[in-house]
Amino acid sequence: MLTKRHFLFALAVVLLAFAFTYSSQPAEPNEIVIQNFAFEPSTLTVKPGTKVTWVNRDDEPHTATATDKRFNSKTLENGDRFSMEFTQPGIYKYYCALHPKMTGQVIVK
Ligand SMILES: [Cu+2]
Numbered sequence: 001m002l003t004k005r006h007f008l009f010a011l012a013v014v015l016l017a018f019a020f021t022y023s024s025q026p027a028e029p030n031e032i033v034i035q036n037f038a039f040e041p042s043t044l045t046v047k048p049g050t051k052v053t054w055v056n057r058d059d060e061p062h063t064a065t066a067t068d069k070r071f072n073s074k075t076l077e078n079g080d081r082f083s084m085e086f087t088q089p090g091i092y093k094y095y096c097a098l099h100p101k102m103t104g105q106v107i108v109k
Contacts, residue, residue: 031055032104034062034076034096039104046086048108053083062102067093 030050033040035057046052054064056076064073064082070092073082086092086108096102 032064032106033057034064034102037062037099037102039064039094039096039102042104043107044104045107045109048087048089049085050108051083051085052106053081055079055081061098063097064094064104065097067095072097 030044030046030052032044032052032054034054037058037060039054044052054073054076056062056078059078061075061077063075064071064084066072071084071094075098076082086106089108092106092108094104094106
């Protein structure tokens with residue numbers, strides 16, 4: 001016989017699974033998440049030689065395009081990734097070519 005405690009436990013498990021599935025996952029180190037028409041984090045500071053990866057979690061396509069064209073992802077659909085290794089120190093400003101108000105920067109030092 002299913003007790004009230006069993007039922008509450010089962011309910012908690014279901015709710016936790018639901019929350020885990022639908023919560024937005026935090027960015028991994030050296031990963032920039034594109035979500036809700038924004039780069040997160042908008043400023044990422046890394047050491048020279050670091051590979052930085054952008055991942056699009058929006059349903060809309062986006063790009064990561066350097067302001068000075070030193071790098072340019074192809075159009076990233078939902079779930080697509082773009083990686084770039086930054087070897088030289090500097091400030092790398094970039095934007096989304098499809099939504100130019102979306103901006104971010106990678107600081108390499
Ligand atoms: Cu965009």
